[in-house]
Amino acid sequence: MTSSTTSTAHAVSPDSGEHWSKEGAWRVTEGIHRIPLPLPMDGLKAVNVYAIETDEGLTLVDGGWSIEVARDLLERCLRDIGYGFGDIRRFLVTHIHRDHYTLATVLGHEYDADVALGIGEKPGLDLLNAATDGGAEIEGNPFLDVLRTAGAHEIAEAWAQGPHELPDPAWWQYPDTWLSGDQQIAVGARTLDAVHTPGHTPGHYVYAEQAAGLLFAGDHVLPTITPSIGFTVPPVADPLGDFMASLTKVRSLPDLTVLPAHGPVAPSSHARVDELLAHHEERLELSLAALAAGPRTGHQVAHELPWTRHDHPYDELDDFAQGMASMETKAHLELLVARGQATCEDTAGGVVFSAVTG
Template identity: 30%
Template sequence: MKQVAEDIYEVKLPLKGSSLKELSSYIIKGQDRSCIIDVGFETEECTQILLDAAEELGLCCGNTDILLTHSHRDHCGNLPNLYRRFGRIVCSVWDGMEITWQDPKSRDEYMRNSFLKCGISLGLLKKMPPQIDVSVPIPSQKVCTVAEQDVLSYGKYRFRVIDLKGHMPGMIGFYDEGSGIFFPGDHVLNKITPNIGYYEEGDHSLANYIKNLEKIRDLPVSHVFPAHRGEVLSLQTRVDEILEHHRERLDEITGVLATKPMCAFEVAGKVKWYYKEGCFKDYPLVMQWMATSEILAHLQYLWERGEVIRSGGTEETYIYRYGN
């Protein structure tokens, strides 16, 4: 545990088996109520690290809320070990439905649609490990949902909720204007970029992500504490780098499509990647799916802007063509 600002502490939680390696969880200590931002995997180690930190800081767990930036497993997976001990779980409406298992679309249905639209063989679905973020549903009475501009007070801080959808449809961040401290979750990271995948028709994930990058680019900040890879020292510089990365990726995709019409899986096999020396065909199936889903989000963005033509119905793979 390391103090990173007045009454704010960073706690690094190991993410065993993940290329991300660790999550930076943050504890804000207040006089009456405190909070923890994101809680890591569902492991005894992550649980004990957080409980030890709370004890060292003298927190009353019942008066300590858990704030979620979003409901990916490395951020919310440990809720089953913690929700009985701590106060409210604060998250977006979308993530509230996810962690209470009230999403009207089942995970199986979501995965089947994702594979189909990407052009990945549905026969490979049975080889996918379970894509479960929370192992048991969290009781809805423990969950408090928030929206953009809502304010959460802990000690000297008044954190305004900022809608950061893109990486996930329910992604939010927390910003204290008085101190200039900003917790963006995975929205802005050092050295790496968050996966911007396809969720469903009409989701506009990449368009939302770009819009929300531009929205926070000029935010007056003193400290930007993301969930991975350490503090972002210049928010404007990092946002500009990420925007340029996506512009380059969009140009690369249109260059690939100029040769012939393709589905997202075909395009993913022809663009540059950096994991495992860029050999996409050697990626584990989960990583192939995530990479292809991100390509599909870029293709959808181009299609929404009228820069490519799309064919394919509800129960068909989407095929994209560049030009007339």
């Protein structure tokens, strides 16, 4: 579900004058180009990688998904602006998800470019690396336990029937630099504020160039959709609370042009943050109202909520979307517990939430 009036499927980006996912190295401003790279089997179609020129070479914000078609397109687009992979000096990765991290770490190790990632992503990388580390294999899909705690047992069984491939070790190598806390990073003559914004993932970072009025927003502030919350392993205690606090943190920065990972360049970080906060407050109200009928799991409450920008019923979603919806609803209920508006109890059927009455 999204609070934006423009759909991702029809969004035109002002830097290109074309649909935001159209191939090319689109000039955002002097010395910065947006390069959309394709995503396989993904409704988002593309991920934006940003190339920042310096006298020493390129810094890329995010890297894309390590698939041949994305790698080839990135190489062509860099060539169009006069560069090659050997000119990349650094990757500033916003978060651990494969459409952001995997091509960055592969190219970083091949071409000796520094790869930076938030330290909060280390538990996730540890989990992925354990899957291929001798006898310490992960059994099955690590999200299945998260689904079960949300009460989505049938969905967990459906996910368990899907293909199971061990992670490619080349995709999940550790970064060269771990980012911790908020800090400033020199990128040539530019100064980027690396701002820790947990929520979508525990180690998510955005990069703000306040002097130029730009926010490299990753998946934290997306102009046409809301990022998934609760779809993280190992799970964290209150991902939605983290996300909303991070939104408030970014709202305290000057109003910046949003350079998102998915979707078009957008004019106002303040306006979009306000929309995202309002969207989640509305979802919290709906979730609390669903508990008025009695104790519920996240999966049960998700059945009572509308989904996607078209307000589809839960039963119209596919198995993957239903799982995501159940985990996200559980995150909303966990924030209600943190606010003192609900209580929770671990049961064999999952975590059961109840409204606080009186």
